[in-house]
Amino acid sequence: NAGVMQNPRHLVRRRGQEARLRCSPMKGHSHVYWYRQLPEEGLKFMVYLQKENIIDESGMPKERFSAEFPKEGPSILRIQQVVRGDSAAYFCASSLRNEQFFGPGTRLTVL
Amino acid sequence: DAKTTQPNSMESNEEEPVHLPCNHSTISGTDYIHWYRQLPSQGPEYVIHGLTSNVNNRMASLAIAEDRKSSTLILHRATLRDAAVYYCILREGGSEKLVFGKGTKLTVNP
Numbered sequence: 067n068a069g070v071m072q073n074p075r076h077l078v079r080r081r082g083q084e085a086r087l088r089c090s091p092m093k094g095h096s097h098v099y100w101y102r103q104l105p106e107e108g109l110k111f112m113v114y115l116q117k118e119n120i121i122d123e124s125g126m127p128k129e130r131f132s133a134e135f136p137k138e139g140p141s142i143l144r145i146q147q148v149v150r151g152d153s154a155a156y157f158c159a160s161s162l163r164n165e166q167f168f169g170p171g172t173r174l175t176v177l
Numbered sequence: 178d179a180k181t182t183q184p185n186s187m188e189s190n191e192e193e194p195v196h197l198p199c200n201h202s203t204i205s206g207t208d209y210i211h212w213y214r215q216l217p218s219q220g221p222e223y224v225i226h227g228l229t230s231n232v233n234n235r236m237a238s239l240a241i242a243e244d245r246k247s248s249t250l251i252l253h254r255a256t257l258r259d260a261a262v263y264y265c266i267l268r269e270g271g272s273e274k275l276v277f278g279k280g281t282k283l284t285v286n287p
Contacts, residue, residue, distance in 0.1 A: 070220075097273065108264065108277040109221065122274060157220045164209075166275060168220030 068093070070160050070169035078175045085145040085152070087172045091160030098141045099159045099166060100133055109157060115141060148176045180204070181265045186282045189255045197250040197281055199265030204245050207270030212239065212250050214261040215280070221264065224250065260285045 071090040079085050091098050096117050101109040114122040115135040126133065130148075135141040145152055153176045159166040182200040189195040201210065212224040225232055225239045227248075232239040238251040252259055264280040 099274065101275075101277075108279050109215075109275075111274040111276065114273050125274070159220070161273075164211075164226060165223040166213075166221075168222065171220050 070158055070167050072156075072158050072169035072172050074172060075170060076173050076175070078177060079148050080177050081149055082147050085148050085174055085176075087143040087145075087156050087158075087174070089141040089143070089158030089160075089169060091141070091158075092162075092167055095160035095162050095167070097161045098135050099161070100141075100143050101157045101159065103155045103157065103171075105154070112143075145174075148174075150176050152176050180208075180267050180276070181278050183263075183265055183278065183281045185279065186284065188284045188286060189252075190286050191257060192254050195252040195255045195259070195283065195285075197252075197263050197265075197283065198247065199249070200247045201265070201267055202246045204267055205269070208267040209270065210239065210241060210245075210248050211266040211268050211275065212237070213264045213266065213275070213277075214259075215264070216258075216261045221277075224263070226268075255283075255285045257285050257287060259283065 073088050098115045100112040103109045111125040113126050113133045118137050130146045132144045155171045155173050157168050157171045159168045180203050209228050211226040213221040215221045225237050227239045240249045262280040262282050264277050266275050
């Protein structure tokens with residue numbers, strides 16, 4: 067049973083470009099979470115999704131950030147018009163019950 | 178946001194037990210105590226969780242104070258691969274999100 071998969075593992079964007087981060091949950095998991103970790107800090111919750119529904123987006127910045135988890139395919143975290151402050155590691159997790167399984171993360175660097 | 182207090186760092190020697198403390202004096206009756214750890218350059222990894230009773234699994238033990246205002250994660254025999262940042266997290270019953278604090282950075286000396 068493959069774990070949570072994220073791609074790309076590393077992403078470099080210039081200011082103003084768009085970043086798309088993908089997350090494939092573990093087989094059978096229908097709950098997906100996105101977290102962001104700034105350098106030298108702990109993880110911050112961004113959004114919680116179930117298939118085709120956003121359940122909790124209380125941690126999402128109000129502008130430029132969006133997330134989806136379609137019926138088919140991976141969950142996507144989309145950042146429009148990236149700025150240097152968006153440089154961080156973005157982790158996706160999936161769960162079935164209590165335990166969240168995390169992916170290896172996508173490290174976004176904005177030049 | 179984080180409702181837990183942990184030491185910034187701890188050191189241990191290989192093959193010795195490690196006791197990682199966590200204070201959560203404002204815990205409510207429905208909060209679960211979760212522990213995750215993050216190895217360098219990796220995503221967090223679930224370690225253990227509990228509500229009121231002490232818990233054991235293959236990775237660790239969780240000792241919860243009777244008043245639930247503190248807990249201790251116990252690694253029975255530390256190995257070099259246990260070097261990581263350990264996060265103690267209160268998860269509200271019915272809530273799905275994890276609120277991470279700064280955690281405790283554990284160094285294991287050979």
